Amino acid sequence: MTVLIRASLLALAMSASLTGTLAVDLNGHPVEQLAPPGARAVVLFFAASDCPISNRYIPEVQRLAKEVEPLGVRFWFVYPNPGDIASVVRAHDAEFAINTYTALDTKQTLVQMAHVTITPEAAVFVPEGAGLREVYRGRIDDRYFALGRERPQAMHHDLEEAIRAILADKPVPQPGGPPVGCSIVTLQP
Amino acid sequence: MKSSRWVRGRILAIAMVATSTSAAIATRHIFAAESPVTTQPPGQAAVTWSGQIAPLVYNNCTTCHHPGGAGPFSLLTYQDALRWGPQIANVTSSRYMPPWLPEHGYGDFEDERRLSNEDIALIAKWVKTGMPEGDPTAAPPPPKYSKTWQYGTPDLILTVERPFNLAASGTDVFRNFVLPYPLKQTHYIRAMEIRPGTLQIVHHANILIDRTASYRRQHPEQWKDGVPGMELEVDTGNEFDPDSNFLFWKPDTPVLVEPEGMPWRLDPGNDLILNMHLKPSGKPEVAWAQVGLYFTDQPPSKQPMLLQLEHDSALDIPAGQRNFAVEDALQLPVDVEVLGIYPHAHYLGKRLEAWAMLPDQQKKWLILIPGWDIDRQSVYRYRNPVFLPKGSVVHMRYIYDNSSDNEHNPHIPPVRVKAGNRSEDEMAHLWLQVLPVNTPRNGPDPRLLLEEAWMRNWLSKEPDDIIPLYNLASALAGQGRHQDAVTAFRHLLALHPGDERALNELGAALQNSGDWEEAEKTYKQDIAAHPGTCDARFNLARLALKHDQTSEAGRQFRTMLEQCPSDAAVHSGVGVVLASEGQSVAAEAEFRAALQIDPHDFTALYNLGDLALQASQPQQAVGLLEAAVQQRPNDTDAHEQLAGAYALSGRVGDAIAQLREAMTLSPDNPGLHALLSQALASTGQLQQAIAERKVALRLRTNDPDDWNNLGVLEARAGKIAEAREDFLHALQLAPDHAQARANLQHLPPS
Numbered sequence: 001m002t003v004l005i006r007a008s009l010l011a012l013a014m015s016a017s018l019t020g021t022l023a024v025d026l027n028g029h030p031v032e033q034l035a036p037p038g039a040r041a042v043v044l045f046f047a048a049s050d051c052p053i054s055n056r057y058i059p060e061v062q063r064l065a066k067e068v069e070p071l072g073v074r075f076w077f078v079y080p081n082p083g084d085i086a087s088v089v090r091a092h093d094a095e096f097a098i099n100t101y102t103a104l105d106t107k108q109t110l111v112q113m114a115h116v117t118i119t120p121e122a123a124v125f126v127p128e129g130a131g132l133r134e135v136y137r138g139r140i141d142d143r144y145f146a147l148g149r150e151r152p153q154a155m156h157h158d159l160e161e162a163i164r165a166i167l168a169d170k171p172v173p174q175p176g177g178p179p180v181g182c183s184i185v186t187l188q189p
Numbered sequence: 190m191k192s193s194r195w196v197r198g199r200i201l202a203i204a205m206v207a208t209s210t211s212a213a214i215a216t217r218h219i220f221a222a223e224s225p226v227t228t229q230p231p232g233q234a235a236v237t238w239s240g241q242i243a244p245l246v247y248n249n250c251t252t253c254h255h256p257g258g259a260g261p262f263s264l265l266t267y268q269d270a271l272r273w274g275p276q277i278a279n280v281t282s283s284r285y286m287p288p289w290l291p292e293h294g295y296g297d298f299e300d301e302r303r304l305s306n307e308d309i310a311l312i313a314k315w316v317k318t319g320m321p322e323g324d325p326t327a328a329p330p331p332p333k334y335s336k337t338w339q340y341g342t343p344d345l346i347l348t349v350e351r352p353f354n355l356a357a358s359g360t361d362v363f364r365n366f367v368l369p370y371p372l373k374q375t376h377y378i379r380a381m382e383i384r385p386g387t388l389q390i391v392h393h394a395n396i397l398i399d400r401t402a403s404y405r406r407q408h409p410e411q412w413k414d415g416v417p418g419m420e421l422e423v424d425t426g427n428e429f430d431p432d433s434n435f436l437f438w439k440p441d442t443p444v445l446v447e448p449e450g451m452p453w454r455l456d457p458g459n460d461l462i463l464n465m466h467l468k469p470s471g472k473p474e475v476a477w478a479q480v481g482l483y484f485t486d487q488p489p490s491k492q493p494m495l496l497q498l499e500h501d502s503a504l505d506i507p508a509g510q511r512n513f514a515v516e517d518a519l520q521l522p523v524d525v526e527v528l529g530i531y532p533h534a535h536y537l538g539k540r541l542e543a544w545a546m547l548p549d550q551q552k553k554w555l556i557l558i559p560g561w562d563i564d565r566q567s568v569y570r571y572r573n574p575v576f577l578p579k580g581s582v583v584h585m586r587y588i589y590d591n592s593s594d595n596e597h598n599p600h601i602p603p604v605r606v607k608a609g610n611r612s613e614d615e616m617a618h619l620w621l622q623v624l625p626v627n628t629p630r631n632g633p634d635p636r637l638l639l640e641e642a643w644m645r646n647w648l649s650k651e652p653d654d655i656i657p658l659y660n661l662a663s664a665l666a667g668q669g670r671h672q673d674a675v676t677a678f679r680h681l682l683a684l685h686p687g688d689e690r691a692l693n694e695l696g697a698a699l700q701n702s703g704d705w706e707e708a709e710k711t712y713k714q715d716i717a718a719h720p721g722t723c724d725a726r727f728n729l730a731r732l733a734l735k736h737d738q739t740s741e742a743g744r745q746f747r748t749m750l751e752q753c754p755s756d757a758a759v760h761s762g763v764g765v766v767l768a769s770e771g772q773s774v775a776a777e778a779e780f781r782a783a784l785q786i787d788p789h790d791f792t793a794l795y796n797l798g799d800l801a802l803q804a805s806q807p808q809q810a811v812g813l814l815e816a817a818v819q820q821r822p823n824d825t826d827a828h829e830q831l832a833g834a835y836a837l838s839g840r841v842g843d844a845i846a847q848l849r850e851a852m853t854l855s856p857d858n859p860g861l862h863a864l865l866s867q868a869l870a871s872t873g874q875l876q877q878a879i880a881e882r883k884v885a886l887r888l889r890t891n892d893p894d895d896w897n898n899l900g901v902l903e904a905r906a907g908k909i910a911e912a913r914e915d916f917l918h919a920l921q922l923a924p925d926h927a928q929a930r931a932n933l934q935h936l937p938p939s
Contacts, residue, residue: 052261052389055471059358083272096357096472145596147276148285149562152360152536152599152612183275 023078023103023110026086026093031103034125034132040072041126041166043159044110045100045140048081048119049092051182057120057140058096060154065100068163080105080119081185108187121179122159126166136162138175145177236315237323238267245308246270246277247332249287252441255334259388259440265331267322278316281309288441288565295557296530299572302441340382340444343481345372347461352477353415355390358469360599361564363419363612367405367412368461368480373755375787377452380483381436382444385465390474392466392564396436398453399423399460419535420610421462429667431636432495435529435622437568448528450490455482457755457786466564488789488819491624493528494636496643498543498585498619501608502650506537506591506615508603513537513589515617519646520582522638525623526574530556532585533618535563536597537606540588543619548580555583555621563597563612574624585619630853633668640664655685663694671702687718693725700732708732723753730762734769742766757787764796773800791820795827798834807837818847825855829864836868844868859888863895866902875906893923900932909936 023031035042045061047054065075077100079089086104093102105111114123114137122140125132141154158175165172236242246254246264254260254269263269270277280286287302304312315321347368355362385391399405403424405412425431434453436445447453455461467476498517506513532541538561545553556569577583591603599613600606606615625635641664647657662677678695682688692715700708709732715725730745743766749759764779777800783793798813814831821827828851835844848865855861866881882899889895900915913936919929 050262052470056358056469058471059469146285147280147283148288149596150564151596155601185272 023105023107024086026090026102026104028086034076035074035127038072039074039127041074041124041135041163042132043073043075043163044078044103044114044116044123044125045075046078046080046105046111046114046116046119046121046123046184048079048182048184049084049088050081051119053144053181054120055096058098060140061120061122062098062100064160064163068167071167073163073167075100077102078105078110079103080108080111080116082106082187083185108184111184116179117184118179118181119184120181124159124162124166124172135166135172136174139177139179142177144180146180235321235323236311236318237321238270238315239323239325239328241311242270242315243267243328243331245304245312247329249302249304249308250277251332251334255332257336257388258334259391261389267325267328271320274316274320278313281312284309288567290558290560290562290565290567291569292557292559295554296569296575297572298569300442300570301572338382338384338481340380340446340481340483343382344484345376345482347371347480347482349386349415349463349477349479351414352386352475353467355467355474355476356469357472357474361392361612362467362469362476363417364465364467364476365404365416365418365421366463366465366478367399367415368463369402370455370457370459370461372455373457373786375454375456375789376482376484377454377486377488378447378482379452379485380444380446381438382481382483383438383463384443384479384481386477386479387470387474388440390467390470390476391440391478392468393440393566394438394466394478395464396438396480397421397423397462397464398432398436398455399462400426400430400456400458402458402460404460404462418610419464419612420616421464423462429634429637429640429663431640433489433493433622435495435531435568435570435620437531439567448491450487451493452485452487452489454489457757492634492636493622493624494639496621496623496639498583498621498646500585500617500650501615504589504606504608504615504617506589506606508600508605509592511590511592511594512539513591514586515589516584516586517617517619517646517650518582518584519642521577521579521623522642523625523635524579524627525577525625525639527555527571527577527621527623528574529568529570529622531566531568531618531620532556532558532561532587533566533616533620534561534587534589535612535615536599537589537591537595537615538563538587539590539595541619542584542586544584545575545577546582546584548578553577553581570622576626577623583619583621585617587617589615637664637667641668653684655681655688658684659688659691659694662691662698666694666698666701669701671698674698675702689715689719689722690724692718693722693728696725697728700728705732705736721752723749723756723759726752727756727758727762734762734765739766739769743770755786757783757790758792760786761790761792761796764793768796768800773803776800789816789820791817791824791827794820795824795830798830802830802834802837805837807834810834811838811840823854825851825858825861828854829861832864832868836871841868841872845872857888859885859892859895862888863898866898870902870905875902878902879906891922893919893926893929896922897926897929897932900929904932904936912936 025031069075077098084104089102089104114134116123116137120140121138123134124136125134138158140159142156143154144150156176162172250264254262254264256263262273264273281304289302291298293303349366353364383394401424404421408416434447434451438445461480463478463480465476498519500515500517503515530543532543534541541558541561543555545555547553555575591598591606593601593603608615628635640660644657644661644664648661658681662674662681665677666674675695675698678691678698681691682695692711696708696711696715699711709729712725712729715722726745726749730742733742733745746759746762746766750763753759760779760783764776764783767776767779777797780793780797783790794813794817798810798817801810801813811834814827814834817827818831828847832844832847835847845865845868848861848868852861862881862885866878866885869881870878879902882895882902886895886899896915896919900912900919903915904912913933916929916933919926
């Protein structure tokens with residue numbers, strides 16, 4: 001099954017980042033630039049320190065990040081849940097040897113920008129004009145197809161295929177199924 | 190040599206949901222679609238954490254979901270529940286949690302982890318109405334979980350010496366750790382607890398008892414580091430000693446407590462093999478575990494047995510095949526109670542069924558698993574034993590799906606799959622824990638009849654397989670069908686020439702069938718072909734002992750002391766040799782050495798009891814012989830000796846009881862009736878004493894002592910004429926019987 005998603009132009013969101021309200025890094029500094037100059041794509045991997053499925057994807061996502069970052073793809077680990085404060089995430093990053101860029105989505109701006117609901121879930125953007133355009137949103141691969149139901153190993157690496165398509169200037173394939181994991185905790189007003 | 194049993198597990202709680210944030214996206218996400226929070230309609234009682242939800246969660250979830258537990262997060266507090274509430278609603282309504290595979294109504298299992306529809310609706314309602322806490326003071330106190338051993342400090346703790354480094358990612362890992370039993374004495378185990386070092390990565394674990402350290406021998410280079418593999422096979426040794434208990438561990442049942450009277454046993458030299466199903470967590474993990482054992486002094490009073498149906502040889506599943514069926518059926522030769530059941534397949538298993546057809550053609554379901562999932566496998570124990578009368582046929586029928594629609598299929602595109610030990614191979618096994626019931630007292634061990642039926646069924650599928658060939662022959666021998674056993678072992682040896690154990694067992698079967706010359710030849714043939722063998726040497730030594738060739742027996746036993754010094758039976762054997770040579774002190778030392786190794790060694794207990802009787806220490810003899818009788822309740826001699834020890838200790842009532850016990854085993858043994866008569870007479874029960882003596886005389890009419898003793902009893906009872914007849918009868922049989930003659934002279938005139 002191929003699911004089409006809306007390709008939305010996110011110039012406004014980008015400009016929001018420049019104000020320092022988009023997200024913060026582990027030292028509390030605003031994340032001002034999701035995509036460095038010349039980037040071909042930006043990948044946001046939405047994670048939660050207490051979500052087992054999200055954690056089990058960390059090695060796979062780091063492998064992919066390592067492979068494609070030299071080709072101009074910027075990977076971010078994004079923590080959107082209110083409980084994932086800097087100290088928790090720092091400990092979690094150390095525990096899982098995460099050495100990718102990390103952002104705390106304290107106001108869930110990135111969640112709204114990417115329209116994600118789950119950890120783990122990925123959103124891929126490509127630069128377009130002054131902003132970013134979302135071209136992929138969904139699962140990493142098809143290992144999990146429901147809670148408690150998983151394959152021995154993934155058969156389709158949806159996220160990787162999308163990134164490779166971008167790098168090859170080809171149409172971006174969409175995820176073949178829904179993401180499976182832990183819902184992102186809603187911010188209380 | 191016997192089959193093994195497998196290993197396999199079940200799921201760890203994974204992932205959960207929180208609240209959804211985007212209704213638009215939620216439509217494409219099957220788990221994120223949460224209904225908006227609604228308020229409680231007026232007039233309906235609110236569902237609250239304190240009121241209804243906490244009790245549900247505490248009863249069904251927190252065994253795993255507590256800090257330090259196997260679950261990925263805790264649900265002990267309201268705040269915890271608030272974090273995971275929508276996900277709880279989700280996974281309970283899909284029945285992913287609590288983990289439970291069997292279909293309700295197809296077997297009634299204890300610890301059924303299944304929420305009622307009402308409970309599930311209650312959780313859904315609670316989440317829908319905003320997860321209110323209610324009155325915190327009304328909430329039940331959260332259960333307490335020990336951070337160490339749940340069952341208290343074990344009597345013995347075995348630890349995985351070399352932990353296994355589990356990679357951060359990849360497929361699941363099945364690893365076998367060998368835990369040698371370090372003690373020099375036998376112990377019975379009433380409970381076992383497993384504590385994995387990192388609970389969250391362990392799906393399940395299974396323990397096998399390796400009686401002969403065979404797994405180490407199979408993997409001499411690897412065993413200390415652990416051996417990969419989902420299935421394993423161990424050699425259970427020479428004695429008929431079938432596995433009796435399921436030693437299956439899963440996170441929600443950390444302690445396995447055996448039913449009353451059914452402990453299991455560990456002997457010196459045994460290994461426990463811990464098979465763990467490990468799931469990568471996303472970071473490198475160290476997998477290890479401790480096994481805590483809780484002892485009991487009481488040997489088993491009931492002897493269950495694990496029985497297997499299987500049809501691995503039928504597993505040849507073409508790629509793409511969706512409904513590949515495998516069946517097996519086993520007719521029960523005795524009445525049994527089924528205590529537990531353990532269905533097992535790998536990733537292609539889809540629907541697993543087991544049932545029994547009773548002799549009256551009534552169908553009794555044993556289990557139905559409509560959606561098999563290897564990750565959630567388990568042993569299931571029946572709430573009440575399931576009675577199956579003799580003649581019932583147990584059936585298994587498993588359906589496999591080797592298409593790409595089977596999400597568990599390890600191969601996409603699918604490939605042809607056969608049986609095997611790797612996880613990507615398949616299996617079709619069904620294990621039952623059965624307790625034979627309504628067993629005739631003087632018949633063979635009913636487990637031997639079950640073994641025979643099992644092995645014949647196995648051979649009908651794999652006629653050349655050495656395991657069922659061997660086990661069948663042994664089961665026949667165990668039943669005392671020695672000539673049949675000789676034929677069966679010869680058949681085996683024709684297919685597998687020179688097999689060390691089969692040669693030894695053939696020798697034993699020949700010996701038991703009365704052909705001791707041929708037996709001796711066979712043992713010697715075995716020793717010549719396999720000089721390191723202890724078994725054939727042991728049997729040869731015992732044969733020599735039986736034929737009063739004590740020096741030959743001593744030579745063989747002493748050779749064995751060097752080859753197998755940890756064998757209690759060898760020390761007992763040397764003790765018997767020494768005792769027969771009159772070296773009581775040295776004999777006693779050897780018997781004591783045997784008991785050091787195995788406090789339940791019958792030969793040592795019996796002979797030490799005998800030595801104590803000879804040394805006029807009847808009370809010491811009583812203790813030893815009571816222990817011997819406990820080991821072999823069907824041994825007439827042991828009962829008789831114990832009766833003697835009681836009598837010498839002045840416990841004539843106990844002696845009479847023992848003799849009666851012995852007589853139920855050997856009702857036609859005249860000596861027992863004579864002894865009972867003597868004991869009864871000493872307590873003044875003259876008429877009963879006379880009756881027993883007469884029974885003895887019916888069984889052996891020509892014993893002058895019996896006639897003389899009957900005469901004495903009759904005389905005491907005032908039956909002078911009868912007494913005179915008895916003494917005369919004794920003198921007729923033995924004209925120089927001095928006592929009879931004296932008694933006759935002392936009789937008053939009639």
